Amino acid sequence: MFDTPNREASVSQTDIKINARDVQVFYGDNHAIKDVSVDIEDKTVTAFIGPSGCGKSTFLRCLNRMNDTIDICRVEGTILLDGEDIYDKSVDPVQLRAKVGMVFQKPNPFPKSIYDNIAYGPRIHGLARNKAELDEIVEKSLRRGALWDEVKDRLHAPGTGLSGGQQQRLCIARAIATEPEVLLMDEPCSALDPIATAQVEELIDELKQNFSVVIVTHSMQQAARVSQKTAFFHLGNLVEYGETGQIFTKPNDPRTESYITGRIG
Amino acid sequence: MxxxxxxxxxxxxxxxxxxxxxxxxxxxxxxxxxxxxxxxxxxxxxxxxxxxxxxxxxxxxxxxxxxxxxxxxxxxxxxxxxxxxxxxxxxxxxxxxxxxxxxxxxxxxxxxxxxxxxxxxxxxxxxxxxxxxxxxxxxxxxxxxxxxxxxxxxxxxxxxxxxxxxxxxxxxxxxxxxxxxxxxxxxRARNVVETGIRALLIGAASIAILTTIGIVLSLVFNTVEFFRLYPASDFFTGLNWAPSFSGRGGASDLGVLPLLWGTFYISIVALAVAVPIGLFSAIYLSEYATPRVRAVAKPMLEILAGIPTIVYGLFALLTVGPLLMTVFGKEGLGWMQAGTAVMTAGLVMGIMLIPFVSSLSDDIINAVPQALRDGAYGLGATKSETIRQVVLPAALPGIVGAILLAASRAIGETMIVVLGAGAAARLSLNPFEAMTTVTAKIVSQLTGDADFASPEALVAFALGMTLFVITLGLNIFALYIVRKYREQYE
Incomplete structure (x- = not known):
């Protein structure tokens, strides 16, 4: 049932995009992430799996400093993006988030038209010189988000009027419209039906040609289908990190084995 | 017994x-x-x-x-x-x-x-x-x-x-x-009690509705009575408000337009003060303030809503009026003749309305799902970009509702006008002149020893009816706006 991951891609691309060392996260007094060190490769899909509350989403949100918006959250350790510390004082979290885009669990289209949803990022970052260029970015992003054919005739209809799966693809298209280098996805399919899930997974597979994708998922089948690398989190610790095929067939840690065979979690 | x-x-x-x-x-x-x-x-x-x-x-x-x-x-x-x-x-x-x-x-x-x-x-x-x-x-x-x-x-x-x-x-x-x-x-005693509770609730609701109907009917009958004594066309199109006093007879000019103009002018000044300040403070409180600041500032702001309007009226008469006089009066720019003016009443009424706008808008902004903010932050938007382009559009219907509610209050306000704006009914564009509103004139027509059957007293019901229709229209419009945009922004 576990597909063999695309080894060619992971072998030919060994650039480290994100390098996290000894990351600790505290919510107030609660130590949510303990000593997590992980290397995320470029042009690869990396899956974070683990039971609820294990810290995988929290760790994901550290990678684009989304945790800054939570007052009581404190992050320690170093996270390097292309060798640059993203928690350095000189780094503007707003600029960082343009480079490290994020897609959330629940589709969250803005209360605007489909076009304006996609154009939002390019507009605030000044990526288009004129209307024609913006139109082009919107079309390209929607095509890459596999949504163009469904919405090309109603670009000015509200984005909230789309179906759940379409909304999520809209959010993905919106995230890639800003040309990020890394795309973080926090359980992007948990609110979707199987057909929409399949469409989004297909999309993730295409996206890895251009981006480094990190996906948090509760579905081990999904992790096996879409990712090349998998990290297993348990109680705030990174238990095991390696090739997806190896994690799912020959895990080194007994806890990983227990989780993927359904004994814990 | x-x-x-x-x-x-x-x-x-x-x-x-x-x-x-x-x-x-x-x-x-x-x-x-x-x-x-x-x-x-x-x-x-x-x-x-x-x-x-x-x-x-x-x-x-x-x-x-x-x-x-x-x-x-x-x-x-x-x-x-x-x-x-x-x-x-x-x-x-x-x-x-x-x-x-x-x-x-x-x-x-x-x-x-x-x-x-x-x-x-x-x-x-x-x-x-x-x-x-x-x-x-x-x-x-x-x-x-x-x-x-x-x-x-x-x-x-x-x-x-x-x-x-x-x-x-x-x-x-x-x-x-x-x-x-x-x-x-x-x-099945439980079911009987359930029915009893339902009947109690229906009873409470119908008392409220019946009272409203009763009030409206009394307004309507007295208004009809007034229009029998005084031509409706003169009332609605008259540019002059000059009732003769004590029902001593003689011709009264009872044109509503100067009063409506005063009402709207003062309300517009009040909203021009209350909407930006209220909205901005709501944004600050809900998006920027730390929980500790919010815990102190929000109740402080809401104290403003608890001040009786007569106290605001005193504030207008004794503080704001003289203050405006020193700037715009004879010693200053010379635009203002006396402390009572549209500007005085409008400013003070604006201050009174700030907590309405801010408190309601604050609740509405807080109700915008965090997911929308996360989405904007995740695309690299700054805080103010997120608020301006995502949070406020999503909260717009509610904010419009809050503003229209504040407008209804402004139109119905009486004490601040009586003390702050003067009693002269006049059609003028100068905001530093004294004007008066529909509500203030209702008070002055019904107090004193006027005969209740005279047009000078009955005009109060026609004024009340006019005001009622206007505020009702505003409220319906607010509901329409809220409904229309709610479908779009969910």
Whole structure:
């Protein structure tokens, strides 16, 4: 049932995009992430799996400093993006988030038209010189988000009027419209039906040609289908990190084995 | 028997019924409450409900009906000769009631004994003197027929009261017995109580609605009466407001336009102050402020809403007016003649409205899902970009609703206008001139000794009706906006 991951891609691309060392996260007094060190490769899909509350989403949100918006959250350790510390004082979290885009669990289209949803990022970052260029970015992003054919005739209809799966693809298209280098996805399919899930997974597979994708998922089948690398989190610790095929067939840690065979979690 | 006692007795019967019903339910299953359909307290509540509800309904109907009955009986005792030229039966009946009340009070104060007060053969002059001695208000010499009628009135009322007490208590007891008879293990007391609660809620809602309808109807009838005396076209298109006072006759100019203009001008100034300040403070409080600042600042802001408007009026009259005078008055720019002006009232009213706008907008902004903010932050938007382009558009329908609510308040505000804006009805564009509003003029038309049948007094109802229609329109418009955009922004 576990597909063999695309080894060619992971072998030919060994650039480290994100390098996290000894990351600790505290919510107030609660130590949510303990000593997590992980290397995320470029042009690869990396899956974070683990039971609820294990810290995988929290760790994901550290990678684009989304945790800054939570007052009581404190992050320690170093996270390097292309060798640059993203928690350095000189780094503007707003600029960082343009480079490290994020897609959330629940589709969250803005209360605007489909076009304006996609154009939002390019507009605030000044990526288009004129209307024609913006139109082009919107079309390209929607095509890459596999949504163009469904919405090309109603670009000015509200984005909230789309179906759940379409909304999520809209959010993905919106995230890639800003040309990020890394795309973080926090359980992007948990609110979707199987057909929409399949469409989004297909999309993730295409996206890895251009981006480094990190996906948090509760579905081990999904992790096996879409990712090349998998990290297993348990109680705030990174238990095991390696090739997806190896994690799912020959895990080194007994806890990983227990989780993927359904004994814990 | 005083009404309070009667009500307490009915409640006592209900309380006893509750305990009895509860006990009977438990006894019927030998103390094993699992065998009952409902919890024992529901059986008790069922008995209590059956004791109270019919009894109270009967009490209400009786209290409403008794005066009509007594009036018709007493009215028959008054010969036509007693009704003076230019007077009416109604006025004589009022005199009878006053006399009866006087007798009641004198008896209660111990200055007259019951036998004398009820003595059908008593001399009218003597009674008048005694009543005057007792400090009761008697308009003139009481005539014998009026005294007889007043005595009959007292008798009828006392009898009515007594029968009412007997009937109400009997109904309460019968209701309680009916409830007790029903009580058995299979009886669905829980469902009955549920129905009772629903009826209570429906009753509360219909009282509110019926009162509203009653108020509107009274406005409508008086407005129609006014338009019979004064042409509607002059009222709605007149550019001059100059009522002649004290109903001394003579032509009054009762044009509503200067008043409406004053109302709108002052409201616009008020909203121009309240909307930006209120909205910005709401954004600060909900998006930027730390929880500790918010915990202090929000209640502080809401204190503004608790200040009585008369205090704002004093503030306008004593502080803001003179302050504006030093800048725009004769010593300054020379635009302002006196401290009372549109600007004074508008500014102060704006301050009054800040908490309305900010508190409502704050709740609405807080209700925008965090997911939307995360989405914008995740795309690299700054805080103010997120708020401007994502949060505010999502919250817009609610904010528009809040602003229109504030507008309704501004239009209906009276005290600040009376003290801050002056009393001159005038059509002018200069915000430093004194103007007045519809509400302030309603006050001035109804206070004083105006005859209530004159157009100068009845115009107040037409003004009230105009104001009502305008605020109703605003509210409907607000609802329309909220509905229309809610579909789009969810």
């Amino acid at each position: 005083p009404l309070l006692w009667l009500i307490l007795i009915v409640l006592g019967i209900a309380a006893a019924g509750y305990l009895l019903g509860r006990g009977r339910a438990l006894a019927s299953v030998g103390g094993d409450r699992r065998a009952l359909h409902s919890l024992p307290s529901y059986y008790g509540a069922n008995v209590a409900l059956k004791a109270v509800v019919p009894a109270v309904l009967l009490l209400l109907v009786w209290l409403l009906a008794q005066p009509f009955y007594v009036n018709s009986v007493v009215s028959g005792l008054i010969p036509d000769s007693e009704i003076a030229e230019g007077s009416s039966r109604g006025l004589v009946l009022a005199e009878v009631r006053r006399t009866a009340d006087g007798l009641d009070a004198a008896v209660a104060a111990g200055q007259m004994d019951e036998g004398f007060a009820g003595n059908a053969g008593a001399d009218a002059a003597e009674v008048t003197q005694k009543l005057k001695d007792a400090g009761q208000i008697v308009t003139s010499q009481i005539t014998a027929p009026i005294l007889r009628a007043a005595q009959e009135y007292r008798v009828q009322n006392a009898a009515g009261r007594l029968w009412m007490a007997i009937a109400v208590i009997a109904v309460a007891v019968l209701g309680a017995l009916w409830g007790l008879r029903e009580t058995s293990a299979e009886f």
